[in-house]
Amino acid sequence: MTLTNILEEPNQEKRIQRMREEIEKLGGVFSTDADMPADLEEEFLKHVLEYEQSKPTSVFRLLENAGFEIPAPDALDDSQLPLRLEELVHKMASMGAYLLNTNHLSDRELYEYLYNEGLREEAMLFPENPSYAYMIDLTGSGSAEDMHLYLKYYADEDFRSRWAKDWPEDPMPPHEDPSFDRDRKLPKSPLG
Numbered sequence: 001m002t003l004t005n006i007l008e009e010p011n012q013e014k015r016i017q018r019m020r021e022e023i024e025k026l027g028g029v030f031s032t033d034a035d036m037p038a039d040l041e042e043e044f045l046k047h048v049l050e051y052e053q054s055k056p057t058s059v060f061r062l063l064e065n066a067g068f069e070i071p072a073p074d075a076l077d078d079s080q081l082p083l084r085l086e087e088l089v090h091k092m093a094s095m096g097a098y099l100l101n102t103n104h105l106s107d108r109e110l111y112e113y114l115y116n117e118g119l120r121e122e123a124m125l126f127p128e129n130p131s132y133a134y135m136i137d138l139t140g141s142g143s144a145e146d147m148h149l150y151l152k153y154y155a156d157e158d159f160r161s162r163w164a165k166d167w168p169e170d171p172m173p174p175h176e177d178p179s180f181d182r183d184r185k186l187p188k189s190p191l192g
Helices: 003-007 012-025 038-053 059-065 081-094 107-118 144-154 157-166
Strands: 097-100 134-137
Touching (some): 059 081, 081 107, 144 157
């Protein structure tokens, strides 16, 4: 049963029950919170079911489907690239996709990363849903290299101290200010 079919049910209790049943068919298990208002539970279940029934796609594919041309990096000279990168970042934001921690890369390096990797990763995307945001964190892969970059350029002293305490065997790079100042000007997710 699709979410659309479920939402046609006029009785809220039945809609909630049907959504729970559909999610359970997909392998989901929920505890019951008697204090949760029905409207909140219904909205939560609707988001879970929407997510579970969606097919992964990529930001690159969404942009292309919207008619946004993404030229290869080598097709852009150094005078064209900054404006094209800015247009790309704003178009991504209009579709609910945002960038984090980019200041360690030049405009060309960032564009190359987005073109070759970042925009091509498959993800669950909901461009029509303003309560959903997809974040592309350029230090968020969990790799040792990304953690090193985060500690070096982005982590505040409190985070660095906690990291050193929790992981004393990890080398702590000295803090450096990144070479570029782009992040403060990037579009921000309305979700924070």
